[in-house]
Amino acid sequence: MTFKPLEGVRVVELASIGPGPFAAMMLADHGADVIRVEKPGGRNVGTSRSDKDPMLRGRRKVELDLKDPADVAKALELIAQADVVIEGFRPGVTERLGLGPEDCHAINPALVYGRMTGWGQDGPLAPRSGHDINYIAITGALDAIGTKDSGPVPPMNLVGDFGGGGMLMAYGICAALLPAKLSGKGTVVDAAMIEGTALLMTMPYGLKAQGLWPAERGGNLLDGGAPFYGTFETSDSKWVAIGAIEEPFWQELIAKLELKGEVLKHRMDSTYWPQIKALIAGKIAAETQAHWNDTFEGSDACYAPVLSMDDAIDHPHNVARGVLQKINGVVQAAPAPRYNGEAPSIPMTDMRTVALSDALASWSSRG
Numbered sequence: 001m002t003f004k005p006l007e008g009v010r011v012v013e014l015a016s017i018g019p020g021p022f023a024a025m026m027l028a029d030h031g032a033d034v035i036r037v038e039k040p041g042g043r044n045v046g047t048s049r050s051d052k053d054p055m056l057r058g059r060r061k062v063e064l065d066l067k068d069p070a071d072v073a074k075a076l077e078l079i080a081q082a083d084v085v086i087e088g089f090r091p092g093v094t095e096r097l098g099l100g101p102e103d104c105h106a107i108n109p110a111l112v113y114g115r116m117t118g119w120g121q122d123g124p125l126a127p128r129s130g131h132d133i134n135y136i137a138i139t140g141a142l143d144a145i146g147t148k149d150s151g152p153v154p155p156m157n158l159v160g161d162f163g164g165g166g167m168l169m170a171y172g173i174c175a176a177l178l179p180a181k182l183s184g185k186g187t188v189v190d191a192a193m194i195e196g197t198a199l200l201m202t203m204p205y206g207l208k209a210q211g212l213w214p215a216e217r218g219g220n221l222l223d224g225g226a227p228f229y230g231t232f233e234t235s236d237s238k239w240v241a242i243g244a245i246e247e248p249f250w251q252e253l254i255a256k257l258e259l260k261g262e263v264l265k266h267r268m269d270s271t272y273w274p275q276i277k278a279l280i281a282g283k284i285a286a287e288t289q290a291h292w293n294d295t296f297e298g299s300d301a302c303y304a305p306v307l308s309m310d311d312a313i314d315h316p317h318n319v320a321r322g323v324l325q326k327i328n329g330v331v332q333a334a335p336a337p338r339y340n341g342e343a344p345s346i347p348m349t350d351m352r353t354v355a356l357s358d359a360l361a362s363w364s365s366r367g
Contacts, residue, residue, distance in 0.1 A: 003339040004031025009083050010363055012037060016088030020116045021055045022166030024086055028058030028347055029335035035359050036061040037075055051350040054332035058347030060354045072098045074356050080107045081363040084173055088116040091126050101188045111186040112176045116169050120192035132160035135193040141201050147218040164196025227277035228267060231306060238289035239306035253301040257283045
């Protein structure tokens with residue numbers, strides 16, 4: 001039987017978009033029983049089709065109007081039996097609704113109350129609106145992503161919303177659950193995307209402090225500046241990714257590319273990087289991506305083809321590990337990490353709507 005480490009944990013998710021649902025999805029993937037509270041008729045922002053939105057997989061939902069005091073009282077009935085609440089509103093909103101941490105802890109002292117925001121619960125920007133691009137902008141992350149000529153390039157919304165937001169929330173909740181269970185006293189998890197993004201920037205800030213990130217955007221070791229760490233276009237207008245940082249990998253790379261020349265000995269001197277990069281780019285541009293896939297098959301040159309989302313599901317390694325799966329026609333990532341060598345199974349993908357009475361009944365006797 002697949003190990004589900006959060007089996008028995010009961011979560012109330014107050015509906016939001018982006019990182020909040022992602023955190024709830026991760027908890028559900030690992031066995032938590034998640035009930036999502038949505039307003040009648042579903043969300044107005046984004047898709048509300050749970051069969052097409054993998055972030056909504058693995059939970060039931062009840063419909064409540066949280067602007068109606070009677071429905072707030074019903075939500076509190078559910079929260080009284082929960083281990084975790086997740087909310088993603090601006091600071092102060094749940095307090096005004098009567099669903100803030102004090103309201104919830106008054107009826108459930110052991111509750112872990114997770115709050116997902118961009119700016120955090122306090123500070124000058126806390127009451128202001130924002131999106132991923134804004135949160136990563138003030139942490140130094142956005143400025144560091146791109147080339148010398150491109151300007152800062154938004155990395156979709158992976159860094160702020162999901163890496164620095166949803167995953168941080170899921171981690172914080174899991175960290176808070178154990179002491180809550182042991183002591184009977186819950187806590188409030190303030191998961192701010194600016195702080196999660198700053199955490200993800202730990203290595204670049206460390207490299208900068210050591211003098212190993214000296215240049216502007218696109219001129220450093222890991223941002224595409226180095227000739228041995230970057231992307232290169234092939235003759236069929238596709239791309240490949242090279243990450244041959246260490247010397248043995250570099251030697252294998254230039255051997256596979258059949259490159260020779262005195263300049264290659266100076267690869268760690270950034271003054272030679274434009275010359276070396278031009279040599280590699282010219283070589284790779286002369287052949288197709290398929291040619292280079294064959295050339296580097298079984299190699300330790302730290303090579304990979306740059307695949308589209310459509311193509312990624314068919315890559316042999318992704319297939320072997322089940323990294324991406326198609327469920328009801330929807331490509332989605334499998335739950336991660338694995339336990340005892342086995343990945344948790346993907347929970348149901350179509351979020352079931354249930355009556356509040358049924359949800360309460362299912363949680364009525366606690367283990």
